[in-house]
Amino acid sequence: MDKIVSLCKRRGFVFPASEIYGGIANTYDYGHYGVLLKREVIDAWWRSMLVARDDIVALDSAIIQHPRTWEASGHLAGFTDPLVDCRTCGLRFRADHLDVSACGRRPSKHPGQTSDCDLTEARAFNLMFQTTIGPVAEEGATVFLRPETAQGIFLDFKTVLGFARRKPPFGIAQVGKSFRNEITPGNFIFRTLEFEQMEMEFFVPPDEAEHWYEHWLRARMDWYSELGLRGDHLRLRAHDADELSHYSCATSDVEYLFPIGWSELEGVANRGDFDLTQHAAHAGEKLEYFDQGSGQRYVPHVIEPAAGVGRSVLAFLCDAYDEDEIGGELRTVLRLHPRLAPVKVAVLPLLRKDGHPEAARALHAALKAAAIQSEYDEGGAIGRRYRRQDEIGTPWAATVDHQTLQDGTVTLRDRDTLEQERIAAADLPGELATRLQAPWRSPKP
């Protein structure tokens, strides 16, 4: 994990937020390549939901919703961690994680061991961030930053049903930020105070819930595999009965073998009719579907695949990270799926003279006009420029040299095989567009 964190900071994928003020707990900013990678992950998710199928519609609900939302969902009463305070050092710890917690503060009598801290009894601490909106008087306007995007989908179920001309089975998909006021062990972007979710609620007739639960388990596993995560680093784990959330009939986690061990990448839950029933009761409004064909009226059951953007980004980075040796030199390389790579192709003039930069810039412009993320780089020896691109996962590098000016061809270097081929510069945009559509498998063993 240290190597990933270090690469992310060095090349500006992800780094701690507010660093000039000493940072802020478990909060990170995404730099240039991180934003590009994140956008590709989100785009791939939207494609799988909206383009590859016709039974899902998009939604973008607000972060701050009516506070009764969280009464109905159960978050206000039950979304808590058990916390203890230390009377000596003033720090706060999760009561259920004391064995892996450490007190690093003076004047703790024994820094590094919470077992020697002078702890209070455990208290339930709600994980929702609370704030106040105007203009009504303070007491009436306590609201919460959503701890999940899902509830916004349930609130809008009836509205969407009205305009979307859909009948179950159909889904509503959403990507957006959620916030949890958690004490975390600090595993980089695995768990952060604010995080982006990709959630989809799939509404189905009650008797089809089991079928669609199995369907989405497979579909979500396939999504990660097709984007390159290696099969032996990916598994499904069904929750035991005592692990299930209050709303769930069945949940399975898609787990990935992170450097911190097997951990949840995404949860797929059969939420039954819990949410629609709760909101219907709290709002005093029927949230059900009337099937004109069969004359049936029912509250749809819900299958929810809930993925995290940051966690996916971390898994793709961990899976892609590799080191090898080229000509006696250590090389760091991200073997990312070409569709996820922040930069698809680097365009490199061999020399900074003799017309190479001009020809390279023309090719760079042609690639961008074809909507292929290209990066132009003329700084330093060619080998060093290749290394810089390998480190950010650029699958191809096109080098402009003397021959380019004669016959219009460039050298195309492959990040993984290191093979170089000559290809007509004019054909490059089309060729890369084709390659970006092709299936891909990680070359890592």
Place this chain on the structure above:
Amino acid sequence: MDKIVSLCKRRGFVFPASEIYGGIANTYDYGHYGVLLKREVIDAWWRSMLVARDDIVALDSAIIQHPRTWEASGHLAGFTDPLVDCRTCGLRFRADHLDVSACGRRPSKHPGQTSDCDLTEARAFNLMFQTTIGPVAEEGATVFLRPETAQGIFLDFKTVLGFARRKPPFGIAQVGKSFRNEITPGNFIFRTLEFEQMEMEFFVPPDEAEHWYEHWLRARMDWYSELGLRGDHLRLRAHDADELSHYSCATSDVEYLFPIGWSELEGVANRGDFDLTQHAAHAGEKLEYFDQGSGQRYVPHVIEPAAGVGRSVLAFLCDAYDEDEIGGELRTVLRLHPRLAPVKVAVLPLLRKDGHPEAARALHAALKAAAIQSEYDEGGAIGRRYRRQDEIGTPWAATVDHQTLQDGTVTLRDRDTLEQERIAAADLPGELATRLQAPWRSPKP
């Protein structure tokens, strides 16, 4: 504006959030077509920043940053509205907007007229949402939801300079949510409590600030024009000296003629060296650039084009909204730029039999495989299906009929000219991809 609001709700572009609980002040959710439209607007902005040029990098900084950020930026002390409370009804009003405010609550003596309310003296009310993060003790962890994305860019200036291998002039661009606890007059999505910004901070040598300010004024006006906003509904207005924010040397607003009158669509500000100087002083860290070539060391000046996603969406919708008459029937049509349209093409089988649906579904799949947002619709008379697509701004409709099964051609109908032409279904993805790249002008007078 009522017609826009009504269309947005009816077709699921945008509608009030938390409606089943009675709504929440000035907060809206985006439905399917709204999300697709919003994504196109954001994509167009990213393209103009990252693809059309090579001197800008992307950033995605956190919403909750270290609280000293807002001390340095001046928001903690100065980002306030002057507010008065009514001692009778308990409502709160902006002291500088009393002439357009109305009290609608009992037991106000004279509902609808704040001038008869029993008002307190005006107090400064900070517009930042405040919350608390754990696990440290309450008193030390008051934080704020960012009221603008810009400050995250300034915080990361030095980090980005380190990894991005850039020198001024260069820019850092960001899209993300900001939050302002405002009392607003409720003009739909013109001003909302949470809103998405598209901000770019362009760092330049001090003596080039004036040049780049002019450059970005033109560039941003061109962006809106190229996406179809009519020239006579778009203007630049320079702020008077007494209107300027504390950080600004010069600001101009790109204004659009909304139904509520000429209003700010985007601000382009010359922020000078205010922000970097402030953060340098508060963080005790130099935020400057050393030019190895010239040996010069300086604090870059900053030009900031700051656009709002929701406000842009509203302007594009208002500009596109039109009504005409076809065969004696009133038609509502959104004359959106094809690149912004949520759906690019509708695929319609003339009949629900005779092989039409199968051929139409095959064409629909081919269009989606080519990444063209297509919608399949077989419900209702063909004229009614055209109207549904007109209303959401779909520029083209491809109809599959008897002839399609014989010669492979479909009818392609144009939303604006209403002309119909026969085109080979196999050529349609390529043809539409080409048309989507072409320049476009609103057909509205």
